[in-house]
Amino acid sequence: MVRLTQLQAVRSTLLIPLVARAFGARCYPWLDCHDADAAHLLSCLQTEVAPLLQDRLVMLNVLWRTGVLKAWGREFFARYPHATGVNLGCGLSNHFQWLDSGRNRWLDADLPEVLDLREQLLPEQGGRRHNAGIDIARDGWWDALALDRLAASGPLWLLCEGVLMYLPPERVRALLREFAERAPPDSVLVFDAISHVGIGQARHCHSVGPSGAEFCWGLRSPQELLQAHPRLRPRCAARSVAECYGVFGWAAEAMSLPWSGAPLYSMHALRV
Template sequence: MHECLSAVPSTLRIPLAARALGDALFPSVAVDDAHAARLLAALGDDGALWLRDRGSVYGVLARTRRFRELAGAYLARHPAGHVVNLGCGLAHYFQWLDNGQAHMTDADLGEVFAIRRALLPAAGGRHVLREVNLADAGWWDALGLPAQRGEAPVFLFAEGVFMYLQPEVVQAVLRTFGERAPAESVFAFDAMCWLAAGRAKQHPSVRHTEAEFHWGPRRPAELTAPSPRLRLAAAHPVMEGYGWPYQWMGPLFRAVLGVPFYALYELHATDTEN
């Protein structure tokens, strides 16, 4: 079934395999995904190819826990809030985030949903699916996100998505969030720095797909430049717990180049323009 996916959507197998099989390899960042193993098997994928890249397995689990933590913190402040997973693939975050009040939208391309609808239980009520392309200017309204800044804050996240987008699309998405999001809204996403652009064939897992990296920040200011309402709240490390080379190379890389090689960024929409 997965053979019908185009280049970027085909990368959904990488995080799916990590969440399905990675807990035993890295119990310190285990995520206890109740659906991933079944979904991976349904794709006819035993995960062996992806498990060879242990670094990516660790990174997926670590970033999953961080996304869950940030979304959970948002829901602690806004229990009936709206969480949106942009480029959800076959991830099922609502299993971890459903507090009985929260609303969640899983968003992705139509070709992904053709598979998702066949393999995951039908969504409904407080958990809905929306087909959307972030390259389309109307993605915000297509997701039913707030029409006015005075509405309740929302939490958006994009996992393993931004590095595959063209730079102008990333800037447009961040601009839309900055212009449209109510104050105290959060946008979390992971990204590699600009050095990775054009080098997907050097990535141990992504090289087995036809996907390419197109974007990564050169400096933190790029992330807030699209709108004066954007504030960079944090650049969360992802790989530092993987082992000693990452523990000392990560901070060194950031000190030399000004941005992490890979990090999970947390942007907030503010109530005043900076």
């Protein structure tokens, strides 16, 4: 059993995707990600999961994005089996269970308080999976994680899910720039994004609102991502959660785009 009381605001939001991966398939069985650890981790934390599970919209978003990033990650590591994966703002996720090529390495990074918790629940196993404390809202995270060393074996696959919307816009642009300037060719950065209309609206979100975290960054248009640095290119077409709702979802998105500027929730993969 591990105590969770010390985590504040955005750090405590790590519980939301954990609950989705553990139990979200009760609501959306076709999106079941079969996470081997999530339910066990929650039982160690002895935390109330029912209120988070009631946020059906967010449960769907997390399960859908897990499917997207698994597909994108598997495609990348099939092509670069020796490359390293880096999960920025990893929380208590264990995506290496799905993206272990047998030869690649994996680095899970989060703020030091979360890292303390992670070390208790998901300690490094030696070998190919490691944990690191980092603040990605500060310049220099690339060097602090010694990513040049990890990039010696090829391009990197970076993931930043459920994190960027909590950072100030200038810090998101700085993170994209640091990735673009430092990553070796063919490296990929995968992340999710909300539309800018969600900024400041966390109180309306049943799972995020009570945590005290706030949405600070959202897309005004998908093109703004490439404007962060000339080395950035789309790795593939962005995906919108509208695809989960079929024709109704696409129609609703087409009607809302003039106002929202970008899908309400989407997944992106940029490469250098």
